[in-house]
Amino acid sequence: MTIRAVVRGVGHYLPERVVPNAEFEALVDTTDEWIRSRSGIERRHFAAEGQTTSDLGFHAAEAALKDAGLAADDIDAIVLATSTADLTFPSAATMIQDRLGMTRGFAFDVQAVCAGFVFALTNANALIVSGQARRVLVIGAETFSRLMDWTDRATCVLFGDGAGALVLEAQEGDGTSGDRGILASDLNSDGRFKDLLYVDGGSSTGTTGHLRMEGREVFRHAVEKLAATAHAALKKAGLGPEDVDWIVPHQANIRIIEATAKRMHVPMERVVVTVQDHGNTSAASIPLALSVGKARGQIKPGDLIVTEAIGGGLAWGAVLLRW
Numbered sequence: 001m002t003i004r005a006v007v008r009g010v011g012h013y014l015p016e017r018v019v020p021n022a023e024f025e026a027l028v029d030t031t032d033e034w035i036r037s038r039s040g041i042e043r044r045h046f047a048a049e050g051q052t053t054s055d056l057g058f059h060a061a062e063a064a065l066k067d068a069g070l071a072a073d074d075i076d077a078i079v080l081a082t083s084t085a086d087l088t089f090p091s092a093a094t095m096i097q098d099r100l101g102m103t104r105g106f107a108f109d110v111q112a113v114c115a116g117f118v119f120a121l122t123n124a125n126a127l128i129v130s131g132q133a134r135r136v137l138v139i140g141a142e143t144f145s146r147l148m149d150w151t152d153r154a155t156c157v158l159f160g161d162g163a164g165a166l167v168l169e170a171q172e173g174d175g176t177s178g179d180r181g182i183l184a185s186d187l188n189s190d191g192r193f194k195d196l197l198y199v200d201g202g203s204s205t206g207t208t209g210h211l212r213m214e215g216r217e218v219f220r221h222a223v224e225k226l227a228a229t230a231h232a233a234l235k236k237a238g239l240g241p242e243d244v245d246w247i248v249p250h251q252a253n254i255r256i257i258e259a260t261a262k263r264m265h266v267p268m269e270r271v272v273v274t275v276q277d278h279g280n281t282s283a284a285s286i287p288l289a290l291s292v293g294k295a296r297g298q299i300k301p302g303d304l305i306v307t308e309a310i311g312g313g314l315a316w317g318a319v320l321l322r323w
């Protein structure tokens with residue numbers, strides 16, 4: 001008997017305000033055409049004034065619990081992937097725990113920027129497999145609109161706000177790659193590349209800071225590293241790209257998504273794409289895409305899914321799971 005962390009519920013939340021590309025034409029020297037053709041983004045959601053990351057995460061968590069048919073007190077732990085916690089501390093995960101009325105268990109944040117959700121899923125899987133938790137809420141929630149330099153056209157047009165959540169539950173499997181649940185993961189980081197994508201604020205400055213990115217360089221690393229990490233996760237489970245039903249990638253740029261699928265020899269018909277509607281929501285993009293992919297009728301029970309992401313650090317990785 002093998003314990004597997006199986007997806008029991010999924011949900012997401014997007015703030016009400018939708019911002020089309022055209023709105024940026026009045027702000028910086030850009031065009032709808034440039035943003036669409038270079039990134040695939042058509043619109044994104046921005047949180048309302050005063051609306052925080054924990055607020056978005058709370059709504060996504062509520063939706064995932066509803067989908068799972070569970071209450072907050074059925075959950076043993078919350079693992080929240082975010083780089084935009086409401087405050088430096090306490091963790092936004094504990095704020096969500098409070099909003100949910102969950103008075104037992106534990107909650108913490110995981111910070112691996114755009115790769116945060118694959119790191120959070122891997123941590124949640126370890127908690128379940130080691131017997132420390134039976135049910136874990138894994139959330140990705142971000143308000144990257146708060147980190148934008150609105151004079152930098154190369155970054156401010158790319159990001160959006162949102163949240164997605166999964167409920168993972170311990171279930172018995174037979175130890176084969178036919179099991180439902182998380183089958184393998186592959187995590188990486190390389191701090192030599194920390195200057196390619198960072199926020200220039202924190203405890204060293206006493207400010208929140210703004211996002212800075214060498215877009216072309218990050219693009220180059222993404223195309224090279226994402227297919228490799230997805231292959232590595234598949235290999236650990238004794239599977240290959242031909243077994244994959246869906247790639248659910250981090251949604252930063254349609255050209256990166258297409259290049260990764262091509263390198264993996266997986267046709268775009270088997271890739272869940274939401275970047276046109278959400279922009280880059282960092283650690284929220286994968287759970288958002290999982291939730292939207294299920295709602296669209298793309299993702300079905302038993303499907304083999306590989307998620308992959310890269311971001312600041314650089315940090316990158318992939319998680320292989322059977323839905």
Ligand code: UT7
Pocket residue numbers: 029030031034035038039114153154155157215216217218219222252253256280282310311312
């Ligand atoms: O989620 C974390 C990981 N992040 C990513 O994966 C992002 C990776 N990078 C990218 O997605 C792409 O590199 C970008 C979308 C950021 C940029 O696309 P690109 O094709 O690499 O463009 P570029 O940076 O090479 O810029 C091309 C030109 C430049 O002008 P010159 O130097 O050729 O005259 C830029 O100044 O486009 C210019 N440009 C813009 N023009 C209109 C940059 N931003 C804009 C803009 N509107 N918003």
